[in-house]
Amino acid sequence: MDALHGLLGFVFNTELLSQYGWRLLSGVRITAEVVLLSCSIGFVLAYPICRARMSRNLPLRSGAAGYIAVFRGTPLLCQLYLVYYGAGEVRPWLTGAGLWWFFRDAFYCCILAFSLNTAAYQAEILRGALGSVSRGQREAAAALGLSPYRVARHVVWPQAFLAALRPLGNELILVIKASALAAIVTLLDLMGQTRLIFARTFDFSVYLYAALIYLAATEGIRRLWNRMERAASKHVRQIEPLKAAHPAPPRGALPIVSAEAVPPG
Amino acid sequence: MGIPKLLLAVGLACGLAAGMGARTAEAKEWKTIRFGMDASYAPFESVNQKGEIVGFEVDYARAICAKLEATCTFQNQDWDGIIPSLLSNKFDVIFSSMNITDARKAKVIFSDVYYATPIVFVGQASEKSKDTSPAALKGKSIGTQSSTIHANFLETLYPGSDIKLYPTQDEPNLDLASGRIDYVVGDSLVEEDFVKTKGKGCCTILSEVQRVPGIHGPGVGAAFRPGDTDLQAMFNKAIAELDADGTYKTLAKKYFTIDIRGK
Numbered sequence: 301m302d303a304l305h306g307l308l309g310f311v312f313n314t315e316l317l318s319q320y321g322w323r324l325l326s327g328v329r330i331t332a333e334v335v336l337l338s339c340s341i342g343f344v345l346a347y348p349i350c351r352a353r354m355s356r357n358l359p360l361r362s363g364a365a366g367y368i369a370v371f372r373g374t375p376l377l378c379q380l381y382l383v384y385y386g387a388g389e390v391r392p393w394l395t396g397a398g399l400w401w402f403f404r405d406a407f408y409c410c411i412l413a414f415s416l417n418t419a420a421y422q423a424e425i426l427r428g429a430l431g432s433v434s435r436g437q438r439e440a441a442a443a444l445g446l447s448p449y450r451v452a453r454h455v456v457w458p459q460a461f462l463a464a465l466r467p468l469g470n471e472l473i474l475v476i477k478a479s480a481l482a483a484i485v486t487l488l489d490l491m492g493q494t495r496l497i498f499a500r501t502f503d504f505s506v507y508l509y510a511a512l513i514y515l516a517a518t519e520g521i522r523r524l525w526n527r528m529e530r531a532a533s534k535h536v537r538q539i540e541p542l543k544a545a546h547p548a549p550p551r552g553a554l555p556i557v558s559a560e561a562v563p564p565g
Numbered sequence: 566m567g568i569p570k571l572l573l574a575v576g577l578a579c580g581l582a583a584g585m586g587a588r589t590a591e592a593k594e595w596k597t598i599r600f601g602m603d604a605s606y607a608p609f610e611s612v613n614q615k616g617e618i619v620g621f622e623v624d625y626a627r628a629i630c631a632k633l634e635a636t637c638t639f640q641n642q643d644w645d646g647i648i649p650s651l652l653s654n655k656f657d658v659i660f661s662s663m664n665i666t667d668a669r670k671a672k673v674i675f676s677d678v679y680y681a682t683p684i685v686f687v688g689q690a691s692e693k694s695k696d697t698s699p700a701a702l703k704g705k706s707i708g709t710q711s712s713t714i715h716a717n718f719l720e721t722l723y724p725g726s727d728i729k730l731y732p733t734q735d736e737p738n739l740d741l742a743s744g745r746i747d748y749v750v751g752d753s754l755v756e757e758d759f760v761k762t763k764g765k766g767c768c769t770i771l772s773e774v775q776r777v778p779g780i781h782g783p784g785v786g787a788a789f790r791p792g793d794t795d796l797q798a799m800f801n802k803a804i805a806e807l808d809a810d811g812t813y814k815t816l817a818k819k820y821f822t823i824d825i826r827g828k
Binding site for chain 2: 385387388389391404406484486492495496498499500501502504
């Protein structure tokens with residue numbers, strides 16, 4: 301009975317929550333800012349990087365491939381340290397270039413490191429999605445006399461978007477979890493506040509609360525993504541029954557949809 | 566996965582974690598004593614080029630082990646997790662410049678004080694004012710290591726300043742050198758080492774912090790699990806013996822020019 305009481309006290313620690321709850325909330329705000337800003341900036345950067353990666357121009361293509369290899373192939377922690385403490389080492393040069401105000405701030409350094417990192421991953425997701433739309437689709441659309449813009453807008457992108465949606469959601473979840481690294485460069489995000497509260501109280505429950513908040517955020521995104529995917533794949537489901545009558549075309553003209561989005565039956 | 570199922574899964578995982586944490590204390594002979602240290606705190610403990618942990622506290626711990634006729638092992642442990650690691654039996658004693666405070670006493674038991682050094686404010690070399698009162702430092706940024714008495718001191722008495730907390734003491738020093746923060750609070754010996762080496766030219770020691778009894782405590786002691794009172798008594802005896810036979814003085818002389826023994 302004592303053990304159960306102890307466990308309940310651990311899980312529902314009202315004293316800790318009333319004293320430090322607002323600190324956790326301010327941490328959630330910082331985490332949300334870091335994640336949303338870096339994911340959006342990353343997304344904007346990802347498209348040009350993806351086009352460069354698929355370009356016929358060799359220097360452009362190898363430049364993008366190198367960028368992606370570096371940012372996907374090294375730990376984010378290492379990149380963050382390089383941006384934050386690396387900037388400190390070259391301060392005279394940065395001051396001369398008028399950039400020190402940016403690198404002085406831990407928040408901007410985090411945004412920069414996280415954006416550059418997630419841009420590399422998102423570029424590869426976009427490239428994979430564009431690659432999943434079969435060549436025949438473009439050719440057929442072109443044969444109908446559609447302009448290149450219309451081919452992209454009405455034929456390629458709707459299909460590529462569906463293929464990219466789920467991996468982009470996964471990337472968002474990964475960035476949320478990776479954002480906990482911001483705490484080590486003095487940013488008081490959710491993890492930073494958690495560590496601070498723990499340092500004051502030596503109370504483990506605070507890590508449990510942090511974990512539950514992260515879990516709620518990632519679970520919320522997972523559910524939101526399920527809905528988005530269902531909404532975006534309406535047309536695919538509508539033609540589903542036709543598939544039985546007409547065997548699927550050989551090279552996957554239909555976009556690949558994850559099992560979760562396909563309705564039962 | 567529906568919400569009820571998810572909650573069940575989370576609950577089970579938590580219960581499992583809590584069950585693993587429970588551990589029964591058992592009497593030990595203390596043939597080997599495992600020391601946990603955060604080796605980023607030269608000259609007390611740091612990692613040398615061969616990857617060994619060296620420093621004053623390592624030498625002192627060896628002297629204690631010699632008195633206790635036990636074998637010593639040393640583990641490098643991140644500071645923020647050092648008390649949880651002790652409590653979960655990763656090692657037997659924290660010997661890592663840990664100041665004895667009331668908050669920590671709620672989790673661990675301490676030996677007698679084995680050193681007490683001044684705490685200082687370090688600032689930019691260009692800083693003319695030696696005034697480091699909360700009023701003078703309003704709106705300035707001050708860095709220190711998180712989970713330390715310095716962090717607690719700054720957060721309690723300097724609410725008007727921007728307090729930056731870092732995983733180790735090396736990092737606020739780096740940020741002071743690069744001009745990202747205005748002040749650092751730290752142990753005088755660590756900071757003197759810093760302003761003589763990496764921080765040469767950039768940074769200077771400005772003032773000494775008056776110890777606040779409720780925050781700073783009496784000084785540094787070894788920390789043990791609450792059940793290990795036998796080990797605590799053995800350490801206290803060894804500390805007293807090393808004072809009496811002059812070993813402490815000899816060891817300290819190797820590292821420090823000032824007296825760090827405190828009272």
